[in-house]
Amino acid sequence: MAEKHFASKRFAEKSQRVLIYVILTVISVIWLFPFFYLIMQSFAKVSNPKSIFPVEWTFDNYKTLFTSDTRPFLNWWLNTFLIALATAVLQTIFVLATAYALSRLRFAGRKGLMKLILILGMFPGFLGMLVNYYLLQLLGIDGSMFSLIIVYFASSAMSYYIAKGFFDTVSRSLDEAVMIDGGSKNTVFWRIILPLSKPIIIYTILISFTSPWGDFMFGNFIAGSSRTMTSADYTVAVGLYKITDMSEFGVFCAGAVMVSIPITALFFWLQRYYVEGIAGGAVKG
Amino acid sequence: MTKLQYLSLTKPERVLVDLGNFFRNFGKGILNWFKSIPLKLLKFWNHTLSVPFKTLEKAMTKGNWWVRGNFLVFGLYQIFHKEIARGILYLLYEVVFIWFFIRTGLPYLQKLGTLGTLSLTSHYMVDPSSGVADGTFATGDNSFTILLYSIVTIFLALLFVVLWYFSIRDAKSLYDNTLVGKMSNNKQFFKDLVDSKYHTLLLAVPLVGLVAFTIIPIIFMVTIGFTNYNGAERITLFDWVGFDNYSLLFSGFSNGGANVVGIFFKILAWTLLWALIATFTNYFLGMVVALLINKKGIKLKKLWRTVLIFTIAVPQFVSLMLINRMLDVNGFLTDLFVKFGWVPAKVSPFQNATLARVIIIVINTWVGVPYTMLISSGILMNIPEDLYESARIDGASSFKMYRSITLPYMLFITGPYLLSQFVGNINNFNIIYLLSHGEPSFSLDKKLGYGDPGETDLLITWIYKMSMESGSTKNYAMACVLGVLVFLVIAFFSLIFYGRTGAVKNEEDFS
Secondary structure (H helix, E strand, O other), X not given: OHHHHXXXXXXXXXXXXXXXXXXXXXXXXHHHHHHHHHHHHHOEOOOOOOOOOOOOEOOHHHHHHHHOOOOOHHHHXXXXXXXXXXXXXXXXXXXXXXXXXXXXXXXXXXXXXXXXXXXXXXXXXXXXXXXXXHHHHHHOOOOOOOHHHHHHHHOHHHHOHHHHHHHHOOOHHHHHHXXXXXXXXXXXXXXXXXXXXXXXXXXXXXXXXXXXXXXXXXXXXXXXXXXXXXXXXXXXXXXXXXXXXXXOHHHHHHHHHHHHHHHHHHHHHOHHHHHHHHHHHHOOO | OOHHHHHHOOHHHHHHHHHHHHHHHHHHHHHHHHHOHHHHHHHHHHHHHHHHHHHHHHHHHHOOHHHHHOOOOOOHHHHOOOOHHHHHHHHHHHHHHHHHHHHHHHHHHHHOOOOOOOOOOOOEEEOOOOOOEEEEEOOOOOHHHHHHHHHHHHHHHHHHHHHHHHHHHHHHHHHHHHHOOOOOOHHHHHHHHOOOOHHHHHHHHHHHHHHHHHHHHHHHHHHHOOEOOOOOOOOOOOOEOOOHHHHHHHOOOEEOOEEHHHHHHHHHXXXXXXXXXXXXXXXXXXXXXXXXXXXXXXXXXXXXXXXXXXXXXXXXXXXXXXXXXXXXXXXXXXXXXXXXOOOOOOOOHHHOHHHHHHHHHHHHHHHHHHHHHHHHHHHHHHOOHHHHHXXXXXXXXXXXXXXXXXXXXXXXXXXXXXXXXXXXXXXXXXXXXXXXXXXXXXXXOHHHOOOOOEOOOOHHHHHHHHHOOOOOOOXXXXXXHHHHHHHHHHHHHHHHXXXXXXXXXXXXXXX
């Protein structure tokens, strides 16, 4: 009797497991499908949204992308790469500095500052774009996409949450040990907190490096407002967004593939840190 | 109602009673908050606001002449008492501010009341050789600049007052130190900068960025809501109109047959419904996927997780535009819908309001589930195993364990995250704008200056259409009014939420 009971229980567990595998496979297919579609469309000679597979296969879209004068994709790519690199360095430094100050230092107005940042986050940000653009004009850099670097890193203070959540979990007794040995708060930051926060540092770099690749809103605004900017000055997001206006879907897909490959590779290389960062810091926020 | 009475009720009745209590207490809470205002003000005056005045008085009466000199010349005491670095910084700001105020600030501030009177449009610069207007303007008034410079000047002036106070307070405390024989020098200043005053060093640059690129634009935005600026690129003159924009929006007026206030409330309702549904579908589906992947005995955990991370790695506008393409009039997903009979042939699914909404919510789970999956995996692994152990011994089913252990634990820890998701969804621009573009449209005349709102538009995309989109008459001032209203809605929900969660208050509990 007992044996039979166990056997049926084992069977139930097994079938449950099979069911879960089926569900997970279906989910994976659904989640990967758009990227499969993207790659297929980038090889299509004539874009036909009705069929998933291209009717005629071709490399022409990629050729157009790299040789066309009206769509200097290589220039866009390089522009975006430089902007993303500079943003990653500056933003990481200032996000971590803000997060450390708000997590570890106690000063008058700390809580007030945190509340203020919370409230500022409730306003729709792009209504300020006009003023931001004007400020860039005052600085004399409105004619270049590289002014985006300033816009991106100026908002560093707004995205301290995740790093602060992570710093909060680092034990305070370590700080005290350093202070007793005569170290300053500067020493604590560089010698204790940063070495212990590798996941969150890499997470911050990853996020600030990847976001310029997808931002078309502010880029578009700057590109649209400037009279001196040519298409060679665009970032990939702005350039690709404009391609869809020209209704050349295959070229858009080819460009999207060329953007996605490096970013995805970067993501998978640093996946462990991304997962640790978001799981460790995001929740407490 | 006594406890016993409450317990004797059936479940649905209890829910009703709870709900009633919630609203009653809510009203009481607000009333109490208002009642406590006078007391709070008194406390604020005694403990915070009066301190600077007392300090200033002491500096005047008990300080020496060097200290008193600081009332006129910033950093005077410091410069002559071996605190040269700090003193020069104070003095530098004073000089720069006064120079700026006289040269730029004051002329603009004087025009703030009228926002300028000399029109620009009729003053084209004419190129003398060809006699053709070259498109640049002669110098005249520009309301935009006047408003912006005035705000900047007011900010700098406030900073001026604060620094004036700091310089006096600093001088006084240095002077007090000398009375007990403690001499100061520059070295201490730099030492403090990396230790007891480390926050000033760390926060200086981020705060300047925050003020210049976030706070000043927001204040500017709020003030624009009280003008009639339409958002033209060639900025001419505009005027103060007081609360006209607000009353225009809420007076329920009909303009060209279209009731704008009706559209506003429709869009507001959809925005809230969307934020609620989007947040909860993502949250629960993400949690379910995480539970499935983390279940004991399931292999290839890393692979399943990696597949989902794909969506995070590819730029959002790329994947959304792809899906948009699949749902095009000719898209193959549309063909499927036609086969099911959900839409007539040759019509985009986004032309059907209900279907468009469902599609957006489904696709939003595609975008959002990977994030929640990652976050919940981290937390699920941290739930103490012995809780499940003892539940299993007591014979609990797995659903019961989920309901009584997993869910409460998750909800407790992820409370603040849920709120930030809710706020993020109210302002979720990308998914709506790139997928449905707000379709189906309310067919409001674009010339009215309210953009081209549609049934699936959120407030945020409507604002964008009103203020940024080309092809329609812009109405930047009204967009700013809506921006303020979005803020009020979000602030209302955040306030309710923040009053009710413990996890927000006890930030040091976990460390």
